[in-house]
Amino acid sequence: MADRRRINGPVGATTPPIFDKPAAPAAAKTRDAIRKIFLKTGITPSASGSAYLELENPNPKRPGNTSLKLSCTVHGPRALPRSAPFSPHIILTTHVKYAPFATRQRRGYLRDSSERDLGVHLETALRGAIIADRWPKSGVDIIVTVVEGDQDRDSPESQKDDEGWDMMNVLSGCITVASAAIADAGIDCVDTVAGGVAALVCKDDKTAPTIVMDPIVAEHGSILAACCVAYLPTRDEITNMWFKGRLPGADMMVYDKLMEKSLVACRCANRVIVQELNETVRKGQGIS
């Protein structure tokens, strides 16, 4: 579907071509934690609640390297449109949109199927956390804008097999940032939901695959499978799970281990949410 209403930029890459030999991909660091997260609430004054999330850039010196940057706004609870039928609980609407410049391949202004897919996943993840019947007859819109899509831009060889593994990282970030924004908006939740990713990676065909948390797609030779989970830590409940890839058939325990690692990643992300929400309240008390 061509977008005829807006002035679209040229289709193709968002970075200028580099006719130099690409730098050797950075060796995957062995870390047993997720990347550092920067999270801040209340960045959009006009919204009822908002949050901004940024992941640590693994190689800040290389120009083409980017990390994940997400901005989330929550509008509501507000009255439903007149045409909507009676609803005894809150109506949750989620939008996930990549900025046109967020990824290597330029995005359009209309949401494509992958963005709608992320929106559905996000809605499922949040629906399990929100106490919907506290707000009858009202609706809430949750809009996540992906400012940077966690794609390595200066390794052309990784452009060939773009299998969309970075979407997992984007989704887990979306869940975390939306959770903070919902708490900022004052919508009742049973817990602060957080997202986390774990992946089964292997460097080459000879070495045995290993499980890493919060995989940086460009750093690993190939990703065999990945798992993104939305998790309520105090309740010990999972609200959404997205598993993708193929597991080497022999070991059935890999699936369990992958899940466990994603839960550890969720708990790490939740620590950041808890700290930032505490900060939000303290800041509010300081002013008033």
Place this chain on the structure above:
Amino acid sequence: MAQTIAIPGQLLGPSSKYVAGPGTHIHEANLYSSVLGTVTVVQPEKKNVPGPAKRLTKIAGLPSSSAQLPTISVSRTGISEKREVLPEVGNVVLCRVTRIQPRQATVAILVVGDTVLEAEWQGVIRPQDVRATEKDKVKIYESFRPGDIVRAQVISLGDQASYYLATASNDLGVIMATSEAGNVMYPVSWKEYRDPETGINENRKVAKPF
């Protein structure tokens, strides 16, 4: 004074020790916070020495032991001036009349209790809810005019679009009205407002001044 901060999902205490107030929920006999804010614990009022025993006029539930427990709640005071609340059945609200029709008056709810709302919620006052007596003789255009400020009570969540409101009480009804000439009027009786400039009376469902 440092207050305890609560974030959604934080354990507040067992439900056998507290009564759940606003901003909390109960899960597996424990109380958890459901919003971001500060914790307040309100001790129950001491029961006065019972006076002469009243005859029971209505069926009441057994006096529960939970009435003696302190109420724990999480409020968002300090985080933002904005407070999103919904009109609930029984609340007294202030609203502005937006349009009148023979079968109903449509209003925009502006204030619930003491809270000024962020969003405008639509309400409807039907003729049978305007006053408590002579309900069959009520005419909407003799009770409200567009622009009036009305104090009303929420009687129902209503349909998909609007809450149902009632003014069937002495202290409910129009509290501010402007005349057709555009002047602010003062109440002269339970059903009339007078324009101080022109001296003309207009019909309203007047709220009793406090």
